[in-house]
Amino acid sequence: MNLKRTWLVVPAALALGLSACSGGNAGSSSSSQSGTVEATPDAIITVNGSEPQNPLLPGNTNEVGGGKLVDLLFAGLIYYDAKGEAHNDMAESIEPNEDSSVWTIKLKKGQKFSDGTEVKAHNFIEAWNKVTDPKSPMLNTNFFVPIEGTDKEGVGMLTGLKADEDDYGFTVTLKEPTSDFGLRLGYSAFYPLPDSTLENPEAGGEMPIANGPYKLKDENAWEHNSRIQLVANPDYKGERQPKNGGITVVFYASLDAAFADLQSGVLDVLDAIPDSAFSTYEGDLKGRSVNQPAAIFQSFAIPESLEHFSGEEGKLRREAISYAIDRETITKKVFQDTRTPAKDFSSPVIPGFMDSISGNDVLTYNPKKAKELWEKADAISPWSGKFTIAYNSDGGHQAWVDAATNSIKNALGIEAEGNPYPEFKSLRTDITNRTIKGAFRTGWQADYPSMLNFLSPIYATGAGSNDTDYSSKEFDGLLAQASSAPTVDEANEFLYKAQEVLLKDLPVIPLWYANVVGGWAEGVNNVTFDWHSVPVYTDITKN
CATH class of the missing domain: 3.40.190.10 (Periplasmic binding protein-like II)
Known part of the structure; x- marks a missing residue:
């Protein structure tokens, strides 16, 4: 278009x-x-x-x-x-x-x-x-x-x-x-x-x-x-x-x-369904529900400030963890096909979406390659500790976090588990204050319908939603070229290249695109x- x-x-x-x-x-x-x-x-x-x-x-x-x-x-x-x-x-x-x-x-x-x-x-x-x-x-x-x-x-x-x-x-x-x-x-x-x-x-x-x-x-x-x-x-x-x-x-x-x-009729409209009801909600609500694509991208972030996740070692470990996640199985079994495995950092409903960006094979499940990359990272500095993903308990995230950490644990042979926070506000406070001690769930609900909106606010140097303090001159330069392009199609060509940079650096690990599932x-x-x-x-x- x-x-x-x-x-x-x-x-x-x-x-x-x-x-x-x-x-x-x-x-x-x-x-x-x-x-x-x-x-x-x-x-x-x-x-x-x-x-x-x-x-x-x-x-x-x-x-x-x-x-x-x-x-x-x-x-x-x-x-x-x-x-x-x-x-x-x-x-x-x-x-x-x-x-x-x-x-x-x-x-x-x-x-x-x-x-x-x-x-x-x-x-x-x-x-x-x-x-x-x-x-x-x-x-x-x-x-x-x-x-x-x-x-x-x-x-x-x-x-x-x-x-x-x-x-x-x-x-x-x-x-x-x-x-x-x-x-x-x-x-x-x-x-x-x-x-x-x-x-x-x-x-x-x-x-x-x-x-x-x-x-x-x-x-x-x-x-x-x-x-x-x-x-x-x-x-x-x-x-x-x-x-x-x-x-x-x-x-x-x-x-x-x-x-x-x-x-029970106490609440009129619900804009999300708990994972415990994914297999039954459509029957329970009898025509009063929705399951449709939406401009929502979901992921989890691994700050470079964490031990073992900076420099070349951190790059190898991020790739390994991405390969270790079985997105296809999780979206089918946990989410009952209300999610679609991610192929990029945006959303299929955004104009210009492309599912074949160079380097996006890192988003496929390959436990053998994951183990090889992890061992290369161990040669730089042996792994110690436990890998955790923080999430807010009031958002219905436990099931997928458990599934993702189990997938990581089985592929890499390390301890991995969820780190629950009681509510969203306390999780965001630790993320904002940079006091969080492990990986944490992230996501993006579009502000305006543009691929640029999925990239600039989250990964540009110093951006307001850049929760990992990621910084790349190459990425920032491509964003600037996209922003000044005369048409959206021309801008998107630069944004595909910007996503290639992200697929190498993995400031966040893309997981899946969310459908909106809700009811009334x-x-x-x-x-x-x-x-x-x-x-x-x-x-x-x-x-």
Whole structure:
């Protein structure tokens, strides 16, 4: 598919042609279709989630628990629909110059935050500068690397931003042509912040002032480690108008508990199925479930800081461990074909995906080769200790971690086992603080539908989600060439070469691509899971 530069003008909608299938109205019940029971438009929909790692500031949120919430509370310049197609939200138009090095953005007038203040250009410009502030940079600085004023990690005052005199538009000057920059603007790092949060980010993170489809119910809406209650935001005038009265996100300690609540009708929508129910959930839910491709890549990371995993020894051991994992058997027996063994570092639903990148044989099961490589590493420095993979117990990961470590143990003849954390937040804290003592589970749910998004935020030097501190000049150079390519197809050619570098270095061990598997309760209708596995919450209704 050729995505020409001129397609990125976004006057009304930006068609990406994403191949992910939408569930449509798969959740519509027969009673609703017959007209005997009507949906209640003010009904509150209960869904599963997890306690955010940080306060709800879009520029400082790069994990699923918080990301789900900021996407409901905030609206950016564009948004992505269920198929991954981009539509204007706060933006009236987004237009590049001839070589895509300068972007002119015009805002719709009359768009407001939930405190009644208007959304203007400075709310974007100052919010973005909060992310890249050299004194206290936030997690998502990497998304701002292309803009003039930042360093290679995206830190620095954004001199490339200039507001129009009327404050209803601004220009973005980039360091070099970037053909897909307009496509990136629907990601949460680019959301605006109201004046009150710009003045006091700490307070704004705990009590977000929304400009999206939902807002906090009241000052007690966020019950930490329990739930958060959102209600429809009457000040939001965009296309994503809620068809329900609100969303209550319940923070579950385990997917098994969430699935039990779904079956009993306590929970309305569940966006993941516990591995214990993979073989039975479709029968249990009787037509109220989904199993479809999504833009999700799963892996585990092995930091170079760990003993035996630096230099040539570490390279050999990473290759050995990758060859030692029987992905085909694990995806069939543990996941019941709700996962597909990985062939690269992206996702099959992303435009340009290729399953034959040079060097991806390292992702096949070959215990003989794994043992040979391990012995070569032992010749450099004999192995000692136990290989562990950390995971969060509240995410349904134990079964695959046990299977993967058993596969490693059997192939290499070493001790290997899982290292469970009670919940996602504590795992992420140790990863962020670099205090974790072994390998750890990782993954990526796409921010925007582009192969570049699967690579740059995770593996670029200094990137916000680069949890292993991986750094490669060759890889970074290929990313830069891809970013400045005039078309997506030309960019992808550089990204295939960048992935060849990753397949040699293996900063993470690719495992599989995840389908979105989820379900909904009886009487809940219009449930659609989008291109990157998230329910389209605004469309959900119930009787």
